[in-house]
Amino acid sequence: MSDGTPLGEFLRARREALEPRDVGLPDHGRRRVPGLRREEVALLAGVSSDYYVRLEQGRENSPSPRVLDAVAQALKLDAEATDHLNRLCLTVSQRPRDRGDTDVSPRLSRLLDGWEHTPAFVVGPALDVMAANSLARALHSGFERFDNLARMAFLDPAGREFYQEWERAAHSCAAELRAARGRFPESARIAALVAELSDLSAEFAAIWRTHEVRSKTQEVKHLKHPEAGDLFVEFAAFTVNGAPHQQLVVYQAEPAGPTAAAFGTLREASARWHGTNPANRAD
Template sequence: MSNGTPLGDFLRARREALKPHDVGLPEYGRRRVPGLRREEVALLAGVSSDYYIRLEQGRENSPSPQVLEAVAQALKLDAETADHLNRLCLTVSQRPRDRGESGVSRKLLQLMDGWEHTPAFVVGPALDIMAANSLATALHSGFAQFDNLARMVFVDPAGRDFYQEWERAAHSCVAEIRAAYGHDPASARIADVVAELSAHSEEFAALWQTHEVKSKSQEGKHLKHPQVGDLHIEFAAFTVNGAPHQQLVVYQAEPAGATAAAFETLRAMAAGPEQNGPEQAGAEQAGAEQAGAAGPVAGLAGDQ
């Protein structure tokens, strides 16, 4: 994903995103580098230029919490991005050991299947769809595959119409994968997804290099389904107990509103003879597991 170190790449991207006037520094003449100079960040953080250069070059492996806090303040990082900075400095032994792609629990599948009026699905760190109930599958039926949210946004042509606020969805996808990367920089699955999407979407590749970090928000979404039209939804995301690498995403509609009526239409479609009824979420998980052997993003050439 890079020729540098995770920490160095992050610091360089965040430094280049700032202008001198953003941090109260004068700006004279033509600058040879985008954003701030390394020496300027060092000055703002109260460390030597040599020390900061070692950080960006990956030659300083154990910066103190005080130094990281000072650098975060110098780079104007918000709390979530500052936490990401700290995670990038963790050693392998300091990282959680439970980031593997374990399956979705049977109890959670049964819970999702019981929500007949509510689309719900589970995503992994790379935004792979790990399981979904029948209404969530019907909601995303306009896509070639309901397999990975980032692929659906950036590569599937349906994404531009489905996500009415496409740019916001695009930024959210990349920032969420970047946040997951901070928890597990060695993740082979994240590396595969980033490589595939970068190869097939210049927009994804450019956004990935900004190193923006943001977990799933609780903001509303404006979607457009090819059969039932405009949908205005609220959603919530929950970390799954016992599986911190999984997030349960739940979409909701205002009661008795147009979106709720559209959900009912989708529910009727999902309950047709081609569906298998209450076992749909389990079936979706089984299909995802079969596809997982090659990776849900395989075959790309052929906020979600």
Template sequence: MSHETPLGDFLRARREALKPHDVGLPEYGRRRVPGLRREEVALLAGVSSDYYIRLEQGRETRPSPQVVTAVALALRLDAEATDHLHRLCLDDTQRPRHHRADTVSAQLLQLMDGWANTPAFVVGPALDVLAANAMATALHSGFTRFDNLARMVFADPAGRDFYQEWDRAAHSCVAEIRAAYGFDPDSPRIAAVVEELSRASDDFARLWRLHEVKGKSQEGKHLRHPQVGDLHIAFSAFTVNGAPHQQLVVYQAEPASPTAVAFERLRAAVPVPGNAAAPARP
């Protein structure tokens, strides 16, 4: 019988991603397993090898917070991955309960509509686009559907042309869905998106197995629109009060920059709807 658990899968993937020299251990000869051995992680974490093996095999699912922190340090996890590991150790009674809604509040839609020169859209945990203003719709007009950011990156032919730093976009999408999964491992929508894209894209399936975790933050992007060309934008993501499962994503151009000029051309050249709306999803 398989005892695999989300916790065990995560520990195994992160252990296999490390080399002995990453954690200050000597490496002699040829190793039979990728990455660190379970015994080495146990040594670094200060727990018994048997206990750590039970964690990976799913036979121990309630480690203490102190043990989780020690294992995170042993695996050289950053703050986001450490928080993710702690969440994977929670049972259903310990997880925060949030109302899951695919609808975006009227106030937020009105706010986005007021940003005539700024692309803005709202995404859910599985990176479904729940609503978008006119500029965001125009910006993504080269895609077959502006409905799910991960599908657009991995399964739409336009993705590799639009995202000029495609590898970074791909890693980010998968890591963001993985982070959302940690908050709600039983989400049917996340499961459906992961299943669909794992079938459609070997790249997605490979990256999903890495168990990288990273939420949206503030960075730059290099995009290429089929009509207005290269765009160098800054973006920010904000959690929506009252709907913690939703994030508002805002793209900005440096004032008087070539990207700002391109945004003006985009507004004039691409037919767009007049109000922020939810894209159709199959």
């Protein structure tokens, strides 16, 4: 059994997610434990069973790049999961530091505010919302707080209505946190958030145990706002130059389509709110 090292937990989870038929091995019926056996992974990777057991138990501290590539191929890891595997084997001195910055540059803030027709916001490694423009805040106005994407998805009841493909969104959030944990294993913020979500959401805890790894990329999301209705947004995330721990997230709508019209509705509602809220009036 794994001793609980991040490397061992990752290897075991990915091994248990595979069946013999997935890797071209004969299936001799029901097994007492799920997934591949350790000796089967060792065979596929071309290493001894004893070596692979040491690797999974955290007793092999410096596997070569060749061995890691062989294990990744044996476990059918994609490029991102393979990169994660390699990061788990870095020494403390080799790991990047999460500086815990909570500030967004003034230039980036001005860029966000200048996008009146596009929801845009900046998130940190733990999916904390660090800055957002008015349309992004209006888009997420149905949530109790627009502060952390993972907490919003798993702990706020509005998440299941807002994310029409909730399971997909939930898996994405957990996989993004797992990728961030691999990049910044010493981050107290990520550790605290994972502990909170694991304690308060059985669904998060179950997904977290699968060790899925995925960063934000590009895709289409189906969202539903309590006032604007259904929205189909094109989603993209970009690393911020000078602050690689931050990501700029942008939602776009098809020009002249229903979602663009809904964005207009949200923009008008946001303007009305700012105009009537005393906190936003000049003295």
